[in-house]
Amino acid sequence: xVQFSQEQLTxxxxxxxxxxxxxxxxxxxxxxxxxxQSFGGWLSQETLDYVAExxxxxxxxxxxxxxxxxxxxxxxxxxxxxxxxxTGPCMIKGSDDIVAYIYxxxxxxxxxxxxxxxxTLKTAECLGxxxxxxxxxxxxxxxxxxxxxxxxxIIEECRKNAAANN
Amino acid sequence: MGVKLLLDKxxxxxxxxxxxYRREGGxxxxxxxxxxxxxxxxxEEVKKSGLRGRGGAGFPAGMKWSFIAKxxxxxxxxVCNADESEPGTFKDRYLMEHIPHLLIEGLIIxxxxxxxxDTYIYIRGEYAWIPDIxxxxxxxxxxxxxxxxxxxxxxxxxxxxxxxxxxxxxxxEETALIESLEGKRGNPRIKPPFPAIQGLWQRPTVxxxxxxxxxxxxxxxxxxxxxxKIGIGRSTGTKLISACGxxxxxxxxxxxxxxxxxxxxxxxxxxxxxxNGKKLKACIPGGSSVPVLPANLLLKTVKGEPRxxxxxxxxxxxxxxxxxxxxxxxxVLDEDQCIVKHTYTLARFYRHESCGQCSPCREGTGWxxxxxxxxxxxxxxxxxxxxLWDIQRKIEGNTICPLGDAAAWPVAAAIRHxxxxxxWHINHPEEAQKRxxxxxxxxxxxxxxx
Ligand SMILES: Cc1cc2nc3c(=O)[nH]c(=O)nc-3n(C[C@H](O)[C@H](O)[C@H](O)COP(=O)(O)O)c2cc1C
Ligand code: SF4
Ligand code: FES
Numbered sequence: 001x002v003q004f005s006q007e008q009l010t011x012x013x014x015x016x017x018x019x020x021x022x023x024x025x026x027x028x029x030x031x032x033x034x035x036x037q038s039f040g041g042w043l044s045q046e047t048l049d050y051v052a053e054x055x056x057x058x059x060x061x062x063x064x065x066x067x068x069x070x071x072x073x074x075x076x077x078x079x080x081x082x083x084x085x086x087t088g089p090c091m092i093k094g095s096d097d098i099v100a101y102i103y104x105x106x107x108x109x110x111x112x113x114x115x116x117x118x119x120t121l122k123t124a125e126c127l128g129x130x131x132x133x134x135x136x137x138x139x140x141x142x143x144x145x146x147x148x149x150x151x152x153x154i155i156e157e158c159r160k161n162a163a164a165n166n
Numbered sequence: 167m168g169v170k171l172l173l174d175k176x177x178x179x180x181x182x183x184x185x186x187y188r189r190e191g192g193x194x195x196x197x198x199x200x201x202x203x204x205x206x207x208x209x210e211e212v213k214k215s216g217l218r219g220r221g222g223a224g225f226p227a228g229m230k231w232s233f234i235a236k237x238x239x240x241x242x243x244x245v246c247n248a249d250e251s252e253p254g255t256f257k258d259r260y261l262m263e264h265i266p267h268l269l270i271e272g273l274i275i276x277x278x279x280x281x282x283x284d285t286y287i288y289i290r291g292e293y294a295w296i297p298d299i300x301x302x303x304x305x306x307x308x309x310x311x312x313x314x315x316x317x318x319x320x321x322x323x324x325x326x327x328x329x330x331x332x333x334x335x336x337x338x339e340e341t342a343l344i345e346s347l348e349g350k351r352g353n354p355r356i357k358p359p360f361p362a363i364q365g366l367w368q369r370p371t372v373x374x375x376x377x378x379x380x381x382x383x384x385x386x387x388x389x390x391x392x393x394x395k396i397g398i399g400r401s402t403g404t405k406l407i408s409a410c411g412x413x414x415x416x417x418x419x420x421x422x423x424x425x426x427x428x429x430x431x432x433x434x435x436x437x438x439x440x441x442n443g444k445k446l447k448a449c450i451p452g453g454s455s456v457p458v459l460p461a462n463l464l465l466k467t468v469k470g471e472p473r474x475x476x477x478x479x480x481x482x483x484x485x486x487x488x489x490x491x492x493x494x495x496x497x498v499l500d501e502d503q504c505i506v507k508h509t510y511t512l513a514r515f516y517r518h519e520s521c522g523q524c525s526p527c528r529e530g531t532g533w534x535x536x537x538x539x540x541x542x543x544x545x546x547x548x549x550x551x552x553x554l555w556d557i558q559r560k561i562e563g564n565t566i567c568p569l570g571d572a573a574a575w576p577v578a579a580a581i582r583h584x585x586x587x588x589x590w591h592i593n594h595p596e597e598a599q600k601r602x603x604x605x606x607x608x609x610x611x612x613x614x615x616x
Contacts, residue, residue: 018327028349068351069332088511089410126253131416140294
């Protein structure tokens with residue numbers, strides 16, 4: 001069963017407190033971020049229902065939002081999600097080569113996850129880093145001015161972190 | 167060196183902290199506004215400054231503020247638009263990351279002017295590390311008496327909250343943003359009613375861009391009249407330009423709007439010229455939604471005058487031979503870039519971002535993406551060009567929000583100025599996969615750096 005920890009509930013209450021009485025639905029987007037982060041990087045049906053219950057809104061109100069925004073993962077993803085921007089400004093700076101190189105290294109195409117569940121590759125539309133292209137989002141941060149060497153180093157770093165956390 | 171009003175202190179060590187920001191003269195504008203001025207005189211000052219919205223549409227900020235309804239007993243809200251998702255645009259991010267207190271200071275003054283006790287910053291979800299920076303700045307401002315209850319003993323209460331979006335370009339459109347802030351899908355509302363009458367929770371609301379609200383600080387500091395003297399004509403003050411693509415120095419630059427496009431691209435103070443000694447082919451000067459211009463039309467208007475980096479000059483010639491300042495996202499393409507492919511990625515972007523409410527936008531963006539992909543991959547037919555033209559015409563002006571237009575214009579401009587390149591692609595399907603349509607094909611002289 002999904003359930004926020006005490007600490008997560010404190011954060012939930014902080015988010016809800018920003019809006020006027022009775023407008024707690026406004027906290028839905030941040031609460032979904034919190035839920036996704038708390039429950040393995042994706043939002044299951046159970047999680048969505050739990051969020052609806054917490055915010056005292058109908059489950060459908062949560063579903064329609066969760067399916068609208070691209071940052072919510074409605075299916076499990078790897079521990080490390082590589083989101084490579086491929087819109088115009090990144091494309092002209094070689095984002096296709098980065099996507100191809102990740103395939104060469106990890107054998108995954110956009111939308112796929114490695115068999116060990118460590119990496120998922122996705123393409124993204126402009127992330128507001130066009131001047132630092134090519135780039136990808138990894139967790140909370142951006143990795144910019146990507147080269148093959150940098151991709152190698154990022155994969156290495158993720159593997160090390162995963163090993164350290166096991 | 168031109169005048170800098172927003173980023174002049176952005177490079178000072180530690181400027182992200184309240185202490186350093188304050189030492190450098192920060193929050194003086196709040197003191198002046200809250201103690202020596204009143205909401206009406208602040209609105210007047212912003213009107214005098216001629217400040218135009220920096221989010222893309224360029225609507226005069228002071229005028230927008232004067233539209234806000236003030237029904238008795240109904241709270242009003244200021245919402246800061248930090249959704250920044252227009253391809254080519256990354257200036258608001260730079261400002262928030264480097265000098266967050268400038269935005270917070272601008273928000274306090276603007277909230278006071280509009281009577282907003284609860285102000286929200288709506289920031290795109292992918293900028294996930296920036297809310298921490300902003301919230302830290304907010305906490306510091308509060309600890310020093312510039313936010314919270316009874317600010318500076320004036321009786322004015324104000325809180326600022328940071329709300330993250332979750333990946334949807336459409337939430338930059340102000341009514342979609344409001345819907346999203348209410349915890350809903352980002353479906354733009356039909357206007358009227360305008361947000362100034364019924365916005366967030368049906369209350370009077372003003373939505374302004376990060377850069378617009380930050381510019382209120384220098385306006386209060388130096389006065390609206392002095393601000394209006396900077397720049398040229400109706401392009402007053404300074405503008406942040408985020409420059410990217412095939413240039414030597416991509417980045418965010420603050421310009422006063424008197425410099426020429428040529429200087430902006432080729433001088434070392436700004437873009438530093440085209441990278442790798444290549445030639446300039448084309449440029450989208452104001453974010454992906456505005457028309458792409460070939461080099462010759464970019465650097466000079468049809469009248470042969472140098473084109474300047476301001477609202478009027480960039481728009482000179484209308485969409486036939488001009489473009490727009492838009493959001494200040496400056497995308498430079500060199501001679502090796504393929505217009506068909508670049509336009510295809512933009513069409514894909516708009517298809518991905520259409521909220522799906524109106525059929526011309528939902529269906530049209532899908533069609534444009536498919537046809538452009540087909541042409542790019544060497545499967546196009548000559549009739550596809552006219553079909554594309556026809557589709558974009560049918561979207562433009564026929565939708566609830568301007569995303570439809572924003573999707574139509576890049577395709578229209580690409581065909582208008584680079585039709586021969588589309589034809590070449592279709593006529594040489596195999597060759598087009600190996601090389602780009604070279605500059606030599608263009609009849610007009612293309613600028614070559616000295
Ligand atoms: C599809 C679409 C996307 C937009 N995205 C943004 C954005 O990311 N940031 C922004 O400030 N304005 C954006 N706008 C413009 C806003 O609707 C609004 O005009 C602006 O926030 C007003 O602020 P300003 O007057 O200070 O520019 C967008 C408009 C449309 C139609
Ligand atoms: S024009 Fe497109 S994005 Fe705007 S409301 Fe219609 S379908 Fe949605
Ligand atoms: S196009 Fe990739 S970050 Fe903007």
